[in-house]
Amino acid sequence: MTERDRLDLRGLLPPNVMSSEQQIERFMVDLKRLEVQARDGPLDPNALAKWRILNRLHDRNETMYYKVLVAHIKEYAPIVYTPTVGLVCQNYSGLFRRPRGMYFSAEDRGEMMSMVYNWPAEQVDMIVVTDGSRILGLGDLGVHGIGIAIGKLDIYVAAAGINPQRVLPVMIDVGTNNEELLKNPLYLGLQEHRLDGDEYLAVIDEFMEAVFTRWPHVIVQFEDFQSKWAFKLLQRYRNTYRMFNDDVQGTAGVAIAGLLGAVRAQGRPMIDFPKQKIVVAGAGSAGIGVLNAARKTMARMLGNNESAFEAARSQFWVVDAQGLITEERENIDQDASPFARKVKEINRQGLREGASLVEVVQKVKPDVLLGLSAVGGLFTKEVLEALKGSTATRPAIFAMSNPTTNAECTPEQAFSILGENIIFASGSPFKDINFGNGHIGHCNQGNNMYLFPGSGLGTLLSGAPIVSDGMLQAAAECLAAYMTEDEVHEGIIYPSISRIRDITKEIAAAVIMEAIEEDLVAGYRDVDARELQKFNKEQILEFVKNNMWDPDYPTVVYHQD
Numbered sequence: 001m002t003e004r005d006r007l008d009l010r011g012l013l014p015p016n017v018m019s020s021e022q023q024i025e026r027f028m029v030d031l032k033r034l035e036v037q038a039r040d041g042p043l044d045p046n047a048l049a050k051w052r053i054l055n056r057l058h059d060r061n062e063t064m065y066y067k068v069l070v071a072h073i074k075e076y077a078p079i080v081y082t083p084t085v086g087l088v089c090q091n092y093s094g095l096f097r098r099p100r101g102m103y104f105s106a107e108d109r110g111e112m113m114s115m116v117y118n119w120p121a122e123q124v125d126m127i128v129v130t131d132g133s134r135i136l137g138l139g140d141l142g143v144h145g146i147g148i149a150i151g152k153l154d155i156y157v158a159a160a161g162i163n164p165q166r167v168l169p170v171m172i173d174v175g176t177n178n179e180e181l182l183k184n185p186l187y188l189g190l191q192e193h194r195l196d197g198d199e200y201l202a203v204i205d206e207f208m209e210a211v212f213t214r215w216p217h218v219i220v221q222f223e224d225f226q227s228k229w230a231f232k233l234l235q236r237y238r239n240t241y242r243m244f245n246d247d248v249q250g251t252a253g254v255a256i257a258g259l260l261g262a263v264r265a266q267g268r269p270m271i272d273f274p275k276q277k278i279v280v281a282g283a284g285s286a287g288i289g290v291l292n293a294a295r296k297t298m299a300r301m302l303g304n305n306e307s308a309f310e311a312a313r314s315q316f317w318v319v320d321a322q323g324l325i326t327e328e329r330e331n332i333d334q335d336a337s338p339f340a341r342k343v344k345e346i347n348r349q350g351l352r353e354g355a356s357l358v359e360v361v362q363k364v365k366p367d368v369l370l371g372l373s374a375v376g377g378l379f380t381k382e383v384l385e386a387l388k389g390s391t392a393t394r395p396a397i398f399a400m401s402n403p404t405t406n407a408e409c410t411p412e413q414a415f416s417i418l419g420e421n422i423i424f425a426s427g428s429p430f431k432d433i434n435f436g437n438g439h440i441g442h443c444n445q446g447n448n449m450y451l452f453p454g455s456g457l458g459t460l461l462s463g464a465p466i467v468s469d470g471m472l473q474a475a476a477e478c479l480a481a482y483m484t485e486d487e488v489h490e491g492i493i494y495p496s497i498s499r500i501r502d503i504t505k506e507i508a509a510a511v512i513m514e515a516i517e518e519d520l521v522a523g524y525r526d527v528d529a530r531e532l533q534k535f536n537k538e539q540i541l542e543f544v545k546n547n548m549w550d551p552d553y554p555t556v557v558y559h560q561d
């Protein structure tokens with residue numbers, strides 16, 4: 001550690017200082033991985049190999065890397081992002097070659113304000129930070145979770161045109177509760193249990209203070225924090241710092257856009273959304289984020305008053321690991337309690353506290369079944385059979401958990417049991433289904449990647465000091481409106497990933513317009529607040545486009561014709 005300090009390297013390497021013997025062992029494990037992978041590897045046996053080739057290009061030639069990513073985003077998003085990034089994090093001790101990003105650990109308490117200056121870039125626009133406690137649906141991956149921050153920032157560069165020299169992936173290593181990692185001699189992080197309570201908060205507070213001191217205009221995206229902390233940290237920082245939580249707020253926006261799309265796909269106007277009966281499986285950071293946003297959206301459509309808000313509540317049934325959540329639940333989670341069903345209501349429906357997902361679907365006959373449970377296969381044959389009783393003309397299934405193996409069901413399962421006339425979306429990409437009769441079963445990717453790049457870019461360019469609910473709502477509405485009637489009728493409720501740069505531009509513009517509306521803008525670079533406020537929509541779109549970085553080699557020598 002003293003050597004790291006003398007060389008100004010604190011924070012630029014993973015916390016665990018390894019001997020050369022350990023380094024050789026790490027390398028050998030990786031070298032032998034090919035054999036292991038051939039035996040019991042992932043669905044795409046080449047996925048990790050592709051990730052490595054891309055990663056080497058990333059290290060060698062950043063411009064070229066992003067040229068490849070932008071030009072082939074549909075093909076390579078599943079490699080640098082969900083689902084392969086999950087596998088990368090699970091195998092990070094072997095895959096790690098050079099550090100990318102910064103590591104702040106529990107051992108760095110009291111040092112963060114100075115170590116933040118070890119980062120070589122003068123300006124940072126976007127930080128994605130994780131504590132590795134809930135990486136996708138894979139649980140606590142400790143320091144190896146840094147892969148998720150790197151992957152999210154790749155999408156920021158490719159989709160939102162954030163300059164790659166101005167992004168910073170961050171891992172806050174407060175230990176891990178993953179017993180395997182605690183025992184693994186090749187683990188790159190601190191081998192102690194996670195800090196909790198005030199000690200934990202003190203580390204995150206110190207990190208926030210340090211990065212905002214060095215880069216007062218940076219935006220910090222919180223990613224894959226376990227639900228226990230996700231909400232608390234959001235409440236703690238959202239009114240003072242430019243930050244948001246992607247799993248809570250980004251997921252909510254993308255789900256709202258999809259839910260509104262599902263209403264349109266039933267041939268109904270969006271304003272019918274408050275009539276939808278929605279069963280949500282999973283009451284963690286993502287599920288609760290979606291529930292809160294969906295309830296607010298319904299309430300707004302119903303008149304935006306106290307009784308509308310109360311009426312909207314009764315459209316949701318929430319099932320977690322212990323079954324249906326009702327008022328009778330003991331030690332109910334504070335964030336889930338607004339969605340606990342009243343005993344009288346559910347008795348009438350023939351349900352009870354802890355009822356199983358199948359029972360709930362059978363009795364409620366929902367229009368929408370949405371999964372954010374991290375449990376692969378949760379939507380079993382029985383659950384999908386029960387959904388046949390849905391009162392909707394076209395029921396919608398959102399199997400949103402990541403990565404692929406955690407999806408609540410596959411599109412094959414959904415379409416084969418429920419037939420062609422459904423809407424299907426999943427968090428990780430699946431291929432469309434060809435029914436062989438000229439019809440296609442569309443597999444939409446309902447992933448927050450449609451929302452966070454535009455929300456971040458819009459916030460950056462508006463200069464807004466915080467990320468308001470209104471700005472995020474504007475982002476979601478923009479995504480919902482992006483799809484044409486024809487597309488929606490065909491069952492396409494999210495655009496193709498190949499259009500992500502264009503969607504992101506539109507979303508960023510919508511976010512800026514909302515920030516103007518809320519009088520939050522402060523301007524960006526040579527465009528000050530006053531000028532920005534006078535822009536019309538076209539000018540805002542142009543402003544966004546002009547500020548998106550393109551992966552081009554700079555011209556060094558000018559030729560005269």
Ligand SMILES: NC(=O)c1ccc[n+]([C@@H]2O[C@H](COP(=O)([O-])OP(=O)(O)OC[C@H]3O[C@@H](n4cnc5c(N)ncnc54)[C@H](O)[C@@H]3O)[C@@H](O)[C@H]2O)c1
Nearest residue numbers: 136137227282283284285286320321373401402427447448
């Ligand atoms: N598609 C997206 O854009 C997106 C965004 C965020 C999160 N996610 C995914 O959502 C999942 C959950 O994330 P989280 O942060 O909310 O996690 P979490 O661990 O906080 O929450 C999981 C929830 O699922 C519940 N659950 C567990 N077993 C269940 C069961 N058998 N039946 C019903 N519910 C059950 C738990 O009680 C808990 O409420 C992860 O897989 C994550 O990858 C997807």
Ligand SMILES: O=C(O)C[C@H](O)C(=O)O
Nearest residue numbers: 082136224247402447448
């Ligand atoms: O990372 C993703 O693909 C989406 C989401 O943020 C998740 O945690 O699953």
Ligand SMILES: [Mg+2]
Nearest residue numbers: 223224246247
């Ligand atoms: Mg996430």
